[in-house]
Amino acid sequence: MDKADILFSTTLINLLQGVVRKEDNAEIWNTIRSQQFRIDEYMEKIGLSLVIDDEGGFAFLKQRDDDVLPHLVKKQPLTFRMSLFLALLRNEINEYDSGSGEGALVIREEEMVRRMKPYFPDVSDEVKFTNSIDRCFSKALEMKILVPVKDNEYEYEVQPVLRRFIDAEWLSEFNRQLDKYMEENGLTVKKEEEAKEDESV
Template sequence: MTSTVDTVDPAAAEATEVSRVVISLLKGVVYQSESAQVWTLLRRFQARVTDHMTVMGLDLVIDEAEGYAHLRQATFDEANIPRLVPRHRLSFRVSLLLALLRKRLAEFDATSSDTRLIITRDQIAELLRVHLPDSSNEVRLIGDVDTLIGKVDELGFLRQVKGQEATFEVRRIIKAYIDAQWLADFDARLQAYLASMDGDGEPRG
């Protein structure tokens, strides 16, 4: 009697691994610290993944220093190519919170050797309070801080720390969306925001 030994097709196995990376990226940001196996596969098959994403009109962006990878909509001359990466129209309040968190992360990186910026709900509220004019609008905005945090969490820039109520990690992917030049102009942009606010705390026009 002879026995048969199941063999694994190397090409099929490799295709499966590439697919795993592609699906992970399409779902969102891939962090080295959280998805070590996917990260290893990404680095191994980077050229193939890049080619695959290019066909889909996407750019693969890998930040080795920060330890994350994500997809960005490629820029084309033709305007009739559908977008796979949606654009988010952000409200004034969400934009303000993102800017403040990005600035806080820059300060943190300049003074700490830790890689995780942890911030509480009260600290987030204080960030907002300091940068708002003295008016009843401040009370309204601070009262909505949980809603703002929820929206920023949905965008992937905050994540609640497990086992710690009202405590969040500022996700480092925020650096890819709010760059150093934007941050350098932060104060001027903030003044422009505040100058445009109407009596309800929203931009005029």
């Protein structure tokens, strides 16, 4: 196998393993761009299609909706906690997009713990609850939805690929179900400005 074949095969393997980010490996990314049609043709045989987002700088494989082959890309059911975690991140992106939208959207661990806590009013063990949010971070890192900020182990950049994983339709339905859950349990979540005012008192 020559160098070009090795690079092509390595690129296919990387795509089969998950999301490929432009900034992680320029050589792999350039192969995806230059061999886009060859990759798509190859993946079509096993029921997958290549998705490339040049603006976001990422690529991934998705299952073809009309394919009758067994699914290689399995849809894993998300827990309520993980769904909430992703929905809050997606809402953050929406607010970020409606603002300046410049630079990278960065979140801190303590922010997400604070934002998720009102949805779990019966928390009696703070350490256990924080550890459960840490597991959400680990899953999001595995999905390459989050990437650690260099030289800061408590901050993460939210990746554009989240827009693909959590689309507007999913988010709208989840927010509707979440509002119903909050109402049924008599829960309310303060706006960020109100929370900051309380903390300053």
